[in-house]
Every structure is written in structure tokens, then in C-alpha cells.
Amino acid sequence: MLELVNLSVSYGNISALKGVSLKVEPGEIVALIGSNGAGKSTLIKACAGLVRPTAGEIHLGGTNLLREAPRRRAALGMAVVPENRRLFGEMSVRDNLQLGAYSQRHDRKAIAEDLAEVFELFPRLEERQSQRAMTMSGGEQQMLAIGRALMSRPKLVLMDEPSIGLAPKIVSLIFGAIKRMREHGITVLLAEQNAAATLKIADRAYVLELGRVTMSGKALELWETDKVRKLYLGGEAA
Ligand SMILES: Nc1ncnc2c1ncn2[C@@H]1O[C@H](COP(=O)(O)OP(=O)(O)OP(=O)(O)O)[C@@H](O)[C@H]1O
Ligand SMILES: [Mg+2]
Numbered sequence: 001m002l003e004l005v006n007l008s009v010s011y012g013n014i015s016a017l018k019g020v021s022l023k024v025e026p027g028e029i030v031a032l033i034g035s036n037g038a039g040k041s042t043l044i045k046a047c048a049g050l051v052r053p054t055a056g057e058i059h060l061g062g063t064n065l066l067r068e069a070p071r072r073r074a075a076l077g078m079a080v081v082p083e084n085r086r087l088f089g090e091m092s093v094r095d096n097l098q099l100g101a102y103s104q105r106h107d108r109k110a111i112a113e114d115l116a117e118v119f120e121l122f123p124r125l126e127e128r129q130s131q132r133a134m135t136m137s138g139g140e141q142q143m144l145a146i147g148r149a150l151m152s153r154p155k156l157v158l159m160d161e162p163s164i165g166l167a168p169k170i171v172s173l174i175f176g177a178i179k180r181m182r183e184h185g186i187t188v189l190l191a192e193q194n195a196a197a198t199l200k201i202a203d204r205a206y207v208l209e210l211g212r213v214t215m216s217g218k219a220l221e222l223w224e225t226d227k228v229r230k231l232y233l234g235g236e237a238a
Contacts, residue, residue, distance in 0.1 A: 001026045001156055001187050002047070002078075007056035009042050016042040018211040019056065024156070024189050029182050031198045031219055032191040034208035035231070040191035041083050043208070044158045047189075048080045049073055060156070077155035081162060085145040089134030093125055096133050096144055100151035111151075117184075118147040121177050139170035146177065156187045163194045175201050195232035199223040207231075 002024040009017040017039045024030045034040050045051045047058055049070030058065040060076055068076065079100075087096055097118060101111045119126035122143040128136060133144060142162050149157050159178075163171040171194065178188055179201050192198040199205055202219035207228065215222060222228050 001061065002189065003057075003059045004043070004047075005057040005059075007043070007046060007058065008054045009039075009046050009051055010054050011051075016211050017046070017053075020208070020211070020213055022206050022213065022216070024187060026155075026187055027182065027185060028203045029178065029188045029190060029201055031195075031202035031205035032189060032208055033193070033195045033198060033205055033222075033228070033232070034191070035193055037210070038208040039211040040208060041160050042211075044080060044082075044160050044189075044191055047073075047078070047158055048082075074152055074154075077153075079149035079152045079154035079157050081145045081149045081157060081159040083160040083164070085141055087133040087141060087144055087148075089132065091133060092130050093133060093136065093144055094129040097125070097147055097151050100148035114151050114153065118150050121150070121180060122147055139166050139174070142166065142170075142174055143177070146174070150181070150186075154186065156189070157181065158189045158191075160191050161193065162190070163192060163197060168197075171197055193232070195223070195228060199228075 004020055004022050006019045006021055007017055008019055020043060032040055032043065042051060046053050060078055063076060065073060097115060098111060101114060124140055125143055125147055128140065133141065136144060162174050175197055178190065181188060190198055190202060199219040199222060205219040205222050206213050207215040
């Protein structure tokens with residue numbers, strides 16, 4: 001579904017990604033684990049077309065993404081849930097969701113169906129439909145950012161640290177929803193520092209350190225390695 005080949009990204013003379021290759025197969029949740037500054041957001045921004053790679057390739061299905069304008073990438077079935085969520089704070093929950101809709105104004109029936117699916121995944125959003133986005137809690141705003149991405153009927157969703165700043169109970173709720181997205185046939189690339197929670201729901205994972213993939217494999221097997229536990233738990237076993 002998504003394939004990165006030798007992808008490199010630099011910001012001036014800072015090299016943020018150094019020849020990263022990875023694959024996401026249809027129906028998988030693939031984790032991208034890395035600590036601060038590893039290059040997770042850079043990788044997602046490169047896929048979204050927000051930063052220009054200095055070398056390498058990105059393919060989505062059979063399409064060379066680097067030849068497609070950022071807004072065309074949504075039409076190809078890719079949606080991004082960005083690090084800072086980028087909600088329209090003054091607008092209602094419902095309006096934020098409708099802005100994500102694939103068919104925008106044209107097909108009211110399709111929009112209503114997609115809204116119903118998002119509300120089934122996150123009942124809290126249905127209860128809070130008319131609340132302004134900026135007054136929602138952090139966890140609710142994360143649900144809204146994910147819900148908005150789903151309104152575009154994506155095949156692949158790229159998520160940048162959805163667990164950041166959230167209490168463990170809310171993280172479980174969000175990650176439960178990500179597992180249900182997989183059951184609905186949506187493929188997910190999940191960038192996270194929270195290795196413990198992420199590796200439990202992911203099928204496969206890549207560990208990113210200083211812009212390079214240093215380990216990859218089945219998520220649960222990676223979680224069993226001492227190195228991953230040490231990196232993400234400060235040496236304590238979970
Ligand atoms: N716009 C920018 N200009 C210069 N350097 C940048 C820019 N954006 C990111 N970097 C650098 O690129 C490297 C990778 O950053 P990136 O944001 O991709 O990491 P990350 O894995 O998402 O980290 P975090 O977990 O803290 O979000 C870091 O060294 C960062 O300082
Ligand atoms: Mg980041």
C-alpha cells in the first residue's frame with residue numbers, strides 16, 4: 001500500500017531522515033517508534049507532501065507520490081492526523097467533521113453515513129456535536145482529529161503521536177478505536193513514542209533513531225527485545 005525507498009529529508013544542513021525504507025501492507029497497523037527528534041513527524045510530513053525529500057521515493061499503491069500535489073494525495077486515499085491536530089477551534093465538532101468529508105457539499109447522504117460511522121467509533125463526538133472544538137478536552141480533540149481524517153474515506157491513515165499528552169485511560173480508548181479501524185479495512189501508520197501501548201496493537205513496527213531505521217519486525221517480537229524496552233522504559237521491564 002505505502003512504500004518508502006531510501007527516503008532522505010534535510011532541513012538546511014540538518015539531516016532528519018537518512019535513507020529510510022519501509023513498507024505498509026493493506027490492512028496492517030504499522031508502528032513507527034522513536035524518541036524526540038527521531039524523525040517521525042518528518043516522515044509523515046514527507047508522505048503528506050509538506051516537506052520535500054532530498055532523495056528517495058514514496059509510492060502509494062502504484063503511484064509515485066512525489067509527483068502528486070499534496071491535495072491530490074487525499075484523493076488517492078491517504079489521510080493524515082497531524083501532530084498538532086489542526087482543528088478549527090471556533091467551529092463546532094460537527095463542522096470540523098464535515099470539513100474532512102470526501103464529497104464536501106455534494107452528497108449529503110454519503111456525508112451522513114460517514115458521520116454515523118465516526119459517531120459509532122467515538123460516541124463522545126456525537127454527544128458534543130455542537131460544542132466548539134477548542135473547548136473539547138485533549139482526548140476529545142484527538143478523537144475529533146481522527147474522526148475528521150476518517151470523513152475523507154481513506155484507505156490509509158497516517159497518525160502522528162495520537163497518544164501525546166493523554167491519560168492512559170484515554171490512550172486505551174483511542175488505540176481501541178485504531179484497532180477497530182483496522183477491522184473496517186483501514187490501513188494505519190502510527191508514529192509514537194509510547195512503545196508499550198503502540199506495539200500491543202500494531203502488526204509490525206520500525207524503530208527510528210536519529211533518522212535511521214535501526215530495528216524492524218513483528219510488533220510483539222520487537223517489544224520482547226531488551227533494547228526496545230530499555231529505550232522506551234529507561235531500563236525498567238514492563
Ligand atoms: N522545520 C525544521 N527546521 C529545522 N529542523 C527541523 C525542522 N523540523 C524538524 N527538524 C529537525 O529534524 C529532526 C527530526 O524532527 P521530527 O520532528 O521529525 O522528530 P520526531 O520524531 O517527530 O520528534 P517528536 O517525538 O519530538 O515529535 C529533529 O532534529 C528536528 O530538530
Ligand atoms: Mg513529532
